[in-house]
Amino acid sequence: VMVWLRRCTHYLFIVVVAVNSTLLTINAGDYIFYTDWAWTSYTVFSISQTLMLIVGATYYLTFTGVPGTATYYALIMTVYTWVAKAAWFSLGYPYDFIVTPIWLPSAMLLDLVYWATKKNKHSLILFGGVLVGMSLPLFNMVNLITVADPLETAFKYPRPTLPPYMTPIEPQVGKFYNSPVALGAGAGAVLACTFAALGCKLNTWTYRWMA
Numbered sequence: 001v002m003v004w005l006r007r008c009t010h011y012l013f014i015v016v017v018a019v020n021s022t023l024l025t026i027n028a029g030d031y032i033f034y035t036d037w038a039w040t041s042y043t044v045f046s047i048s049q050t051l052m053l054i055v056g057a058t059y060y061l062t063f064t065g066v067p068g069t070a071t072y073y074a075l076i077m078t079v080y081t082w083v084a085k086a087a088w089f090s091l092g093y094p095y096d097f098i099v100t101p102i103w104l105p106s107a108m109l110l111d112l113v114y115w116a117t118k119k120n121k122h123s124l125i126l127f128g129g130v131l132v133g134m135s136l137p138l139f140n141m142v143n144l145i146t147v148a149d150p151l152e153t154a155f156k157y158p159r160p161t162l163p164p165y166m167t168p169i170e171p172q173v174g175k176f177y178n179s180p181v182a183l184g185a186g187a188g189a190v191l192a193c194t195f196a197a198l199g200c201k202l203n204t205w206t207y208r209w210m211a
Helices: 002-025 034-065 071-090 103-115 121-145 148-157 180-210
Strands: none
Touching: 002 034, 002 071, 002 180, 034 071, 034 103, 034 121, 034 180, 103 121, 121 180, 148 180
């Protein structure tokens, strides 16, 4: 009974974390409506995706103890996002680009670290966290490149409901020293280690609660 209870708890965690990851990253890459704030939102989206990916992937990886499951988790996130964005598209939301599976290569690096360090949890947190944090903003740039013409689409589909405090006064040129990838990677590398540790800790808590 305890084995099955533990197993069901594990699957529940995976579904909950993966669904939340998808919800928090559903707009990541949708720079159409953030024309004037593109770099700012790009950085924020990159960091949020990094953290969502690594906490779930690390949890899954350390739970199974099998290198490869982090990539499998990223695949779950990708499929969930495709389904959600396809639903939005069917409702008339103006997507004119494909959502790229940007989480997969970063998750592969996480698996590689776990395998290369012979399943050393602390190495996974430190090296895996840094690699995912630094790589994801780079891969996320693919999302930005796939937007056909942000300006044209922004004028074609204006958002009149945008609150005043969100309306840019002027285009934010040169924001963040014009290097959103560098800023996202720097912040991501630091924060991802913390979230990787949280993923490991979630695992410990699950077992303790089940015991």
